Amino acid sequence: MKTIQNSVKYKSIELFLLFFLLPVLLASAVHRYAKLTIVAIAVIYVATFLIQAKQWKAPKIDTLIKNQFWKRITVFSISILVLGIAILQIYDPSQLFKVPQNKPLLWVTILFVYSFLSVLPQELIYRKFFYMRYEDLFSNKKLFFCMNVLCFSLCHLFLKNFWVILITLLGGILFAYTYEKTRSVQLVSIEHSIYGNLVFTVGLGTMLAFPG
Secondary structure, three states: OOOHHHOHHHHHHHHHHHHHHHHHHHOOOOOHHHHHHHHHHHHHHHHHHHHHHOOOOOOOOOHHHHHHHHHHHHHHHHHHHHHHHHHHHHHOHHHOOHHHHHOHHHHHHHHHHHHHHHHHHHHHHHHHHHHHHHHHHOOOHHHHHHHHHHHHHHOOHHHOOHHHHHHHHHHHHHHHHHHHHHOOHHHHHHHHHHHHHHHHHHHHOHHHOOOO
């Protein structure tokens, strides 16, 4: 029997509140304590669903798909590294590898905090939860894919940074693609962490709201 929480109407409203209205509120002039309260409620709500779903068994991934995954990560990682170095050489060479050279402890701390306290929660919410809850709302899978990418980018709206929005749109495409191919939170989190940490390590962190 379909419960109210699993009805199309309920899930549609839930999608709007969590992934459209909430990011807009966080980017608005609402008091920060109110924002923290709202975020805490949203996180608890999502976490409750994830825990109750009990869908934590790692999926079996075809060897060919795994090999393609690692090849793709290698290509994009090298591209990010080369492009990042080129951009900084042109616009601000002083930022090139600035943090790992001058603040190695901060660098290592950010790599750890970003990977486990930022990337992993994002992928649990925007891939695991999002796909589990809303995939069946869309008969058009391409539209659903675009919806996931858009919502992922919107969650960074509070940073009020054009480059963050643009890069998270591009990143969202890669991460959604990986998740659809593998259904693995672990693999998509690894990919997300590698790209984000490379951007920070090269020296593009300040324009993307990393501490520097």
